Amino acid sequence: MxxxxxxxxxxxxxxxxxxxxxxxxxxxxxxxxxxxxxxxxxxxKIWHIAGRENQLEQPGDTIVHDFMRESVIVVKQADGSLKGFYNVCGHRAQRLVWDHGPRDCFHCPYHGWRWGKDGVLQDCPDRDDFPQGDPVGKLKLKEVRVATWAGLVWYTMDEQAPPLMDYLAPLPEIYRNFQFExxxxxxxxxxxxxxxxxxxxxxxxxxxxxxxxxxxxxxxxxxxxxxxxxxxxxxxxxxxxxxxxxxxxxxxxxxxxxxxxxxxxxxxxxxxxxxxxxxxxxxxxxxxxxxxxxxxxxxxxxxxxxxxxxxxxxxxxxxxxxxxxxxxxxxxxxxxxxxxxxxxxxxxxxxxxxxxxxxxxxxxxxxxxxxxxxxxxxxxxxxxxxxxxxxxxxxxxxxxxxxxxxxxxxxxxxxxxxxxxxxxxxxxxxxxxxxxxxxxxxxxxxxxx
Ligand code: FES
Ligand SMILES: [Fe+2]
The missing domain is CATH 3.90.380.10 (Naphthalene 1,2-dioxygenase Alpha Subunit; Chain A, domain 1)
Incomplete structure (x- = not known):
């Protein structure tokens, strides 16, 4: 054996x-x-793989993962952390990004709203035309949870899902000698x-x-x-x-x-x-x-x-x-x-x-x-x-x-x-x-x- x-x-x-x-x-x-x-x-409910960590080296580097009718983006933050968002504009739901690559912001092609890497709205046309209040700095993209293992970037749409390491257990322990990354x-x-x-x-x-x-x-x-x-x-x-x-x-x-x-x-x-x-x-x-x-x-x-x-x-x-x-x-x-x-x-x-x-x-x-x-x-x-x-x-x-x-x-x-x-x-x-x-x-x- x-x-x-x-x-x-x-x-x-x-x-x-x-x-x-x-x-x-x-x-x-x-x-x-x-x-x-x-x-x-x-x-x-599960954890998905969005891509590899080495696709996200610089702030603004973005991975897009299309899954069935859903689409998720993961983006490197200025402080080096990763954030994940549904790939959908918070204004009227236009898709924001079609492909991987570096981005300063997410600029919606429909009405021109501009979302920061952190998911917060940075700017939009006619900010004074919203009776319910200026959306800039107030609205955020909807987030998904992101974590990494094995040089891979994972996300889940489920707020109740166990943390990635618990979800994968005991694989991180079993494969600890391998340098997958x-x-x-x-x-x-x-x-x-x-x-x-x-x-x-x-x-x-x-x-x-x-x-x-x-x-x-x-x-x-x-x-x-x-x-x-x-x-x-x-x-x-x-x-x-x-x-x-x-x-x-x-x-x-x-x-x-x-x-x-x-x-x-x-x-x-x-x-x-x-x-x-x-x-x-x-x-x-x-x-x-x-x-x-x-x-x-x-x-x-x-x-x-x-x-x-x-x-x-x-x-x-x-x-x-x-x-x-x-x-x-x-x-x-x-x-x-x-x-x-x-x-x-x-x-x-x-x-x-x-x-x-x-x-x-x-x-x-x-x-x-x-x-x-x-x-x-x-x-x-x-x-x-x-x-x-x-x-x-x-x-x-x-x-x-x-x-x-x-x-x-x-x-x-x-x-x-x-x-x-x-x-x-x-x-x-x-x-x-x-x-x-x-x-x-x-x-x-x-x-x-
Ligand atoms: S749907 Fe994105 S700016 Fe209107
Ligand atoms: Fe086979």
């Missing part, structure tokens, strides 16, 4: 007896009423998909599908359920920790190049120095930890400084209820976020933020499960329409591309008269757990309140 220390709040994520056994009914994947209930009881967002992409958003919550809460859908992964990350650890946390978050070594069950054919050999060589180990495949995997995995521990500084992997031996090689994949997941491997912080379409329950948006740690002397990185390199530089925002795969062909080397390809089949399956209650493996326990947490929100009994 693995040595990443188990947090006291972690429940066994492979034990369905910890669940109520709520059915996973099919209308949740296409019904507009269900979508409305999610807006009323879920999306307006030092990463570069080398890919910043949003893809429009024809699928209910919960495809992704289901999909990322199990790794049962990976050996079938992602055959390139087991030779790199062990996909065996009996070597992985599964955890569920009280606030609805969950994770799997898989071993950062090849699975012994799924082998690359003899004579074919093996990605594990490349990894061993990168750290000065000789893949041919082991007597057989099992030893190369198991002893090589231990040797890799030792080599990383010994050489990280010399090789320029400064982000390894606080990582434990386990964190140097293993592959935790974390879901943050309800619509975020990230892989926290030693070399990258790959974040996924999926959000519903504003009006159509059978569409969603998928965000792919590939964040990597700069390494001295290197200007690009190849993810261990991909083929194409990524440059160590901040990417521009890149919006794509999936378009039956045609809109993202350049990403066909990505694991997530194979998940996108599954969307069309789920879309029709969830609508079918042949739909059956899912028959879940123990390693899919986190899937039902997700729906039970969703039900708790919809019933106005979210965890932590």
């Amino acid at each position: 693995n040595g990443i220390v188990k947090h006291p709040l972690a429940m066994d994520g492979k034990d369905p007896s910890l669940l109520r056994g709520d059915p996973i009914t099919q209308e949740r994947y296409y019904c507009r009423d269900f979508m409305q209930r999610e807006w009323d009881h879920l999306w307006t 030092k990463t570069v967002r080398a890919r910043w992409m949003r893809v429009a998909l024809d699928c209910n958003w919960k495809f992704w919550s289901d999909n990322f809460n199990e790794s049962y599908h990976t050996r079938t859908a992602h055959p390139q992964v087991p030779p790199v990350i062990d996909q065996d359920h009996f070597t992985s650890r599964y955890e569920m946390f009280p606030m609805g978050h969950a994770r799997i920790i898989q071993m950062g070594r090849p699975s012994l069950r799924d082998r690359v054919a003899d004579g074919e190049p093996h990605p594990w050999d490349v990894e061993l060589k990168r750290w000065g180990l000789d893949p041919d120095g082991y007597p057989d495949y099992e030893t190369k995997v198991m002893q090589g995995w231990r040797d890799l930890k030792a080599a990383k521990r010994k050489l990280w500084k010399k090789m320029g992997y400064l982000h390894y400084e606080h990582l434990t031996d386990e964190e140097l090689t293993e592959s935790p994949f974390q879901t943050v209820f309800p619509n975020i997941a990230f892989g926290a491997s030693a070399d990258n912080f790959g974040l996924f976020r999926w959000e519903p379409h504003a009006t159509d329950p059978e569409k969603c948006y998928f965000d792919l933020w590939s964040m990597v740690y700069p390494v001295e002397g290197q200007n690009e990185i190849i993810n261990r499960t991909a083929r194409n390199p990524l440059k160590f530089e901040e990417a521009e925002f890149d919006f794509r329409d999936y378009d039956n795969g045609q809109g993202v062909l350049d990403l066909s080397d990505q694991v997530v591309f194979q998940d996108w390809q599954l969307n069309a089949g789920q879309y029709t399956g969830w609508r079918s008269r042949g739909y059956q209650e899912p028959y879940l493996a123990a390693q899919e326990t986190r899937v039902r757990r997700f729906h039970e947490t969703l039900h708790d929100y919809l019933a106005d009994h979210p965890p932590g309140r």
